[in-house]
Amino acid sequence: MAPLSATTIPLLALSLGSTTAFVAPIGRGASWSLANPQRAVRSSTSAAATRHNTLRRSSAMPATSSLRMVSKVAEQKAAKLRETAAAFRAEAAELEEKQARERRENALRSFNTFDSNKDGSVDIAELKAGLESPLRRSFTKTLQARMGRKPSKEEVDERIAGLPGGTLFPDELALKLIQTYDQNGDGLLQQSEFAPTEELRTRLENLLSQQREDERLARLEERQRQMDDKMRPDTGAVVVSPGDVNDGPATTADKALSALPYLLPLVDGILFAAHLFGAFPEQTAWAQPLAAVLLALRSLPFATLIGFFSLSIGSSNPRVNKLVRFNMQQAINLDIALILPGVVGAITGGMLGADAVKLAPLSNAGSDVVFVALLAAVAYSVGTSATGRSRTSFRCWGV
Template sequence: MTMSSMTSSQGLGSTAFLAVGGAPRPAALRGSRSSPSSELRSRRAAGSSSGGPQVTSHDIPANWTGLTACLSLAASLAVKRKANRKSATRASVVGLKATDSDVDLVTQLQLEASKLRAEVSELEAEREEQLQRDRLSLFRSFDLDSSGAIGDQELRKGLQELGLKLDAPEATKLLRALDKNGDGRLQLEEFHLQAASKLIEEWRAEERAAEDAQRALERQSKELVSEKQAEQEFLASLPLENDDAGLATRLASVFAYLLPLMDALRYGVPLALAFPFLQGPFSALVLLSGVFGAVPFGLGYLALLIGMQSLAQNTELPTLLRFNLRQSVNLDIALLVPGFLGSAVSFALDAAGTPVSEELAATGNSIVFVLILACVAYSTVSSLFGVAPTGLPYISQMASEAISDTRPNDEEGSGKL
C-alpha cells in the first residue's frame, strides 16, 4: 500500500470515527498519535489539575468502536484499489493479445492472397496451353494433306465445315489477307480463325452496303422514270400550243405594252419637260390614257387589265401574244412598288421636318420611267423579231409560269419560250 492510499485511508477512518464515536474535542483529535490509554491518562491529569470535568470509564468503549470501524473501512478501500489495478493489468494483457491476433490475421490474409495469385497465374498458363493445343488441333483439321501449311482450297473447305461459306475468289482473297510472308499458304503462326471471321464479316457488311446503295439507285431511277412519265402524261393532257408568230401576232404583242407606258406617264413628266422631242409621244399617250381615264372610278384601266389577263389565259391564242400580254400586266403591277416607296420616303421626310425637294422627286420619277421604258423597248424589239422577251428578271419567269398550260408541237418545244 502506497503513502497516498494510506493517507486516504486515514482520512476516511477519521471521518468514520467521528460518525461512530461522537464528536470528540478538537484538541484531543488534532495531531494526536498517542494510544487511547495515554490519552485517558492525560485527560485525567488535566481534569485533576484544572478541576474541569473528568472522563468517565464509559467513553473508552465508544472510542474503540469508532477506531475499529475506521480500520475496517480503510482495509476495504485498499482491497478495492488492488482489484482495480489487477483489472487494468488484465485489460492491458488482453489488448496486447488482441493486437498479436490482428497481426497474425493480416499475415494469414497476405499468404492467402499470394496463394490465390499463384493459382490464377497457373490457371492462366494452363488456359493458354489449352488454347494453343486447340489452335493446333484446328489447324490440323484444316491441313488436309498434312503438309504443315493451308492452301486456299483447304481454307475454303475448313471454313465451309464451320458454317462460313466462301467461293473460290473469296477464299483466295482471305488467304492473301492472312498470309504475312507472302508464300501463298498459311502456316500455324499465320492461322487466326478470329481474324478470318472478322474479315469475312467486314466483307459481308460491305456487300450489304453496296447492295443497299444499288437498291437506292434503282429506287431513285424508278422515281425519275415515274416523274418523267407523269410529266409526259400531264403534257399529253394539255392542248397544243399555238406557235403562230406572224406579223399580226407580233404587232399585237407590241401594242400590249401600251398599258405599262400609260401607267408610267406620271413618272415621265420631268423628262418630257426637259426634252422637247419627247412631248409628241407623251401627248399621244396622254390622249390614249384619257380615253380609259374618262371612265369613272378608274374602271377603264381596271377593265383593260382584266381583259388582258383573260386573253393571256386563252390557250387558242398564239403563245407569243399570250406571253407578252401577261408580261405587260406584270410590268404594270410592278409600278406599284415605286409608288409605295415614294410615299414612304415622303412621309418619313415630312415627319423629320424636311420635305422632299423638287429635284429629288424629279430624279426619282425619271429613274422609274426610264426603267419601264427600257423594259418596254426590249420586249418590243424581241416581239417584232418573233421571239418571246424572256430576259426580264422575275417578271418573265412569272409570265412563263402563267401560260404553261399548253404542250409544244414537237418534242423539243417551240424554242421561243
C-alpha cells in the first residue's frame, strides 16, 4: 500500500489543481461554477474599454471647464468695455451740451451789449461800435510792442487815420462779418444768429489777415505789370531782340580780343610768382618783361577792381560775341579762385606770427603751384579760344 499511496496522492493533487483553474465564483458565497474562456476574454476587453472611456471623459472635463471660464471672463470684460464706452459717450454729449449752452449764454450777453437801440437786431453801425473798442486795445498793444513804449491817444489816432479807410473796422469788413452769420439774408443779425464777442473778434481778425494778404498780392501783381510795361517796345525801354544777341561765329578780332580778359587773373596772380622768379632767374628770364608789365598794372590805383567790374558788365552784354563773353566769365572765375590761397596765407601768417618763417619752404612751394596752375589755365583758355571754341569750361571754377 505504501507505493500506491506515494503515486496516487500527487496525481490527485494535480487533478484538483487543474479543475480549480476553470472554476469561477458566482457570488460572494462558497458556490463555484465552470467558466467559459471566451466569455472571460470578452468581459476583460469590455472592462478595459470602460476604463478607457472613463479616463477620456475625466481628461476632457477640465479642458471644457477651462474654455467655459475663459469665455465667461471675456464676456465680462466686453460688458465692462461697453459700459465704459457708454459712459464716455455720455460725458462727451454732456460736455458738448455744456459748451453749446455756454456759447448761447455768451452770445445772448454779447447781443444785448451790441444791440444799443434794443430793436432786436444788430446792424453794421452797432457791430462796428461793439468791436472797435477791443480792436483799438489790440492795435494799441501791437503799436506799443513796436515802439517800445505806451503810445498816447493822439499817436494811436494818427496811426489809425493812416490805415486804409482811416478806421480799424471798414464797412466792407463789417458787411462780410454779418454775411458770415446772417442766416435769413436780411443784412442784420438777430439774437439766434449772433455769436460771442471773442468768436466775432477771431473771425474779424481772420478777415483782416485775408484782406492784407489780398492787398499784398495785388501790389505784387501791379508791380509785375509795371515791369512788363517797361519792357514793352512802345514804352521806350531797351528791349533786346534775338537779332541783337551776337552768338555767331567768332571773327579773327573776336579771337584776339578773347585773350585780353586773362590779364586780370595774371595781374592778381603775379605775386605768387615771386619765389619762382627768384629761385630760377635764368629759366624765367623770358617772362621778366611780362612780369614787369603785370606789376605796373597792379600798382595802378583800383586797376584790378575796375577791370573786374568791366569784365562783369561786358560778359552780360549780348552784343559782344559769344566767344568773348565766355572768356570774360572764365577770367572772372579764375580771378575769384585766386582769393582762396591769398586768404589762407594771410590767416596762417597772422596766426603763426614770427614762427611763420619756419613754414617758408611750404609757403614757397604752394605759391609756385598756384602760379603754375594759373599759367596752365590761361594758356589752355587762350589756345582753345584761338580755334574759336567757346564751350571750354573749368569745372573747378564752377563754370
